[in-house]
Amino acid sequence: MLYNYRKEVVVMKTTGERIRYIRSNILDKTGNEFGKLLNVTKVAVSNWENNNRMPDADMLVKIADLGDVSVDWLLCRTDNPSSKILKTNYKGDEFEVEIDKNYPHDLTPEDVESLLEQLRKTGFDVDTLIKNTRIK
Structure with missing residues (x-):
């Protein structure tokens, strides 16, 4: 489970929401900065976060590694990031x-x-x- 600063449970039901959480809450990066870490454009990051496109398998692993979370969590197969x-x-x-x-x-x-x-x-x-x- 993830919690916000008020100790409330943060529920994220899509891969895009979880990618945004990693980018903005864990890494504290803009879309452009996050894209540079992954060698993609900020448009690609935006498409992932808005669930318009899905990162390929290799990219999912890179994103999970950057956020120190499991790919299973990133794909919404579990609510435990570990x-x-x-x-x-x-x-x-x-x-x-x-x-x-x-x-x-x-x-x-x-x-x-x-x-x-x-x-x-x-x-x-x-x-x-x-x-x-x-x-x-």
Whole structure:
């Protein structure tokens, strides 16, 4: 969650809003200055911020790196700027696991799948947990 100076939650529902937040709040740059950091014009920055165009994948990574946020946050897949989403498959079911990028272990989807399997082997019933979660 992000907060403004009054400690109110800042809700940003589009990639453009999040790019603008990085540019103006985190980096304190004008559109022109931000564009120079990325080797694009201020018009390109404006198009992104107004959701008229979407930066390509490489540019999304550069923007996320400049703002020290995850690409998943930039793409509105999570509301935590430090989170990344890992997808894994366990017994034919696809799972998305949100991991804080500041967590000291760099987990891969295979690591998450291995963790689920280890939990099952130690008596933690992953299948029952999944079934109970689906009932809710």
